[in-house]
Amino acid sequence: MAVANDQLRESLEPAPEQVRYAVILEKGMYLGLACLFVTFGLYVFEAIGPYIPHEQLPRYWNLGVDAYLEQTGIEPGWAWLRMLGHGDFLNFLGIAVLAGVTVVCYAAILPILIRKRDYIYSALAVLEILVLAAAASGVISVGH
Numbered sequence: 001m002a003v004a005n006d007q008l009r010e011s012l013e014p015a016p017e018q019v020r021y022a023v024i025l026e027k028g029m030y031l032g033l034a035c036l037f038v039t040f041g042l043y044v045f046e047a048i049g050p051y052i053p054h055e056q057l058p059r060y061w062n063l064g065v066d067a068y069l070e071q072t073g074i075e076p077g078w079a080w081l082r083m084l085g086h087g088d089f090l091n092f093l094g095i096a097v098l099a100g101v102t103v104v105c106y107a108a109i110l111p112i113l114i115r116k117r118d119y120i121y122s123a124l125a126v127l128e129i130l131v132l133a134a135a136a137s138g139v140i141s142v143g144h
Contacts, residue, residue, distance in 0.1 A: 017109040017116075024108050028101030036094030043087035051086035077138055103132050 014022070042048045052060070052072060060068050069076055074083075083089040106125045113122040134140045 017112040017121075020112060021105045021109050024105045025101060028097060028104060032094050032097035032101065034094075035097055036091070039087075039090045039094055043091055046087065048085070048087040048090060050088040051083060052088060099136070103129055103136075106132075 043050060046054075051074070060072065063071065068074075074080075080089050080092050084093070106129050110122060110125045110129075113125060131140070
């Protein structure tokens with residue numbers, strides 16, 4: 001019976017790649033969340049001026065994305081990086097951290113998977129990284 005309990009306990013232990021993924025995901029999530037809180041505070045209290053003043057926001061609420069971008073002069077895609085000097089665009093940093101942490105997690109576990117000769121999961125991790133990178137770059141897009 002003791003052998004069966006030991007085997008059960010071992011089967012319930014997380015694999016090294018699972019632990020690394022979870023640790024990085026947790027740290028990335030807290031970093032992204034902290035970034036969201038700080039940048040939102042800077043935006044709300046106008047410590048860094050917004051691109052669109054708060055009092056003008058209601059005029060844009062009923063617009064679709066294309067009309068909103070056209071009327072405000074905002075470029076789509078990664079152009080927000082050039083606008084980080086504005087409080088309303090600074091908020092995107094936390095979102096980018098949260099969105100990008102998955103790629104970092106997969107990249108971090110890939111060496112472990114390769115060392116374990118777990119080629120199927122290694123290939124899946126590489127594919128996941130490639131798909132997420134392609135989506136983030138705009139190569140893969142939906143709706144336009």
